[in-house]
Amino acid sequence: MPKVDLYDGTTDPQLHLDNFSALMVLHRYDNTVLCRAFLSTLRGAGRLWFNSLPTNSIESFDQLSDCFFEHFQTQTAPKKTSANLISVKQRPEETICVYLSRFNREALEIKNISSEVKMTALQGDIKDKYLLKLIYKRPPLSFAELMNRAEKYATMNEALLLTYPKSGEKRKSEMEVVNKSPSETSKKQKTEQTGFLNRQVARVDFNWDQFTRLTV
Template sequence: MPQVEPYNGTTDPLDHLESYRALMALQGSLEAMLCKAFPATLRRTARLWFFGLKPSTVSSFEQLGRQFITNFAAGRRQRRTSDSLLDIKQREGESLKDYLDRFTAATWEVRELDQSVAMSALKTGARSYRFLFSIEKSFPADFTKMLVRARKYAKAEEAIASKRSATEQTSKKQKRRREERSRPKSQSSRWNKNQPRLKSPPRPRG
C-alpha cells in the first residue's frame, strides 16, 4: 500500500491533503476515519497544530481540511492558470523537444487545464517552422493530439541535428588530414634527409 509523505508544515498543505484523500479513498475509509488517521501523517509543527485544536471547532473532515490549509497557507505554492501558459515561449536556439518538456511540465501545475488555451499557447510559443506549418494546414482536434504531433516533429528535428553534427565532424576530420598532408616538412627533417649517412668504423682485426 502506498504511503503519504509526512507533512511538517513547510510545504504545500493542499498537496498533502490531496495525497492523503487519494490514499484513504483506495482503502474505502469513512469520514470519521479520515479525521482519526490524519494526525499520523503530520510531523513537528503540523502535529502540534493538530493537537492544539479544540474538538468543538471540527465537525467534519472538510472543515478540518480548510483549517489545515488556512493555517499552513504560507507554504502553499502559487498555482498556475491556463492563461499563464501563454508566457512560455520557445527560446532562441532551444530545441522543440526542450520547449515541449518545459511546456508540458507547466501544464501539470494547472489544476483545471483549459485545452483550447493550452493549444493556443503552444502554437504561439513554438518557433519550429515545420510544426507550425503542419498545424496551420491541419489543426489538431485536441491538446493531446497536438502534443503527439509536436513530439513527432521534435524527434525528426533531433534526427536531422544528429545527422548534421555527424557530417560536420567527418568534414572536420577530412580537412585536418588534408592539412596535415599538405603541411611542409620541418627544416630539421629536410636537413637530416640531405646529410650523408655516417659509416660505422671498420672492426679491428684480431
C-alpha cells in the first residue's frame, strides 16, 4: 500500500483525507480494504477514535470519511482570505526576491482570489521606488505579468548589488532622503545653503587697505 503521513488528531483532517484518497484512487480498492488501510494511517488520538467506533457501524469509506472529519473538524485549518494576503508585508532587511516568493506562496493558498486583488495587495507594499516607477510607467495587465516583471527586476537588482555593493548604499541613502519629513529636508537644505555661502565667503581675499577706516 502507498505510504501516507500518520494522522494523530492535531492537524487538518481534510488534508489527511485528501492525501489518502489521492494515493489510493489509482488502485481501485473496495470499501473494506480502504477502511482497513485508513486505520494504518492513524496514530494517537486518531487511532483511539477509530477503535471507539461501534462494531458494524461503518458501511462504506465515504461514511468513515464523514465520521472522521466530523470528529476532528476543530483541527481544520482556517480558510485564508484576501485579508491574509494584504497583511503580507516586506520585512526589514528582506530582499525583494524573498518577499515576492513569500507573497506568491500566500496568494496560492487563497481560493477564488482575483488577479486585481493580488495586484493591488502587492503594489501597495512595494517599497522600492525604482520598481514602482517601472510598474506605474507601464501598468501590468495581470498578476502573472506583475510577478514576472518584479522578479526580473529583483534578480537584476541583487546581481548588481553583488557586483557593485556601493550602489546599494547609494540607493539606501536616496531612500532615506525620500522618507524624511519636509521639515527635515528643508532644514538640511538650509544648512547646505549656509555652508555654501560660508565657503564662498572664505574664498574671497579681502584687501582691507583698500577701504577707508570709519572714524566717529
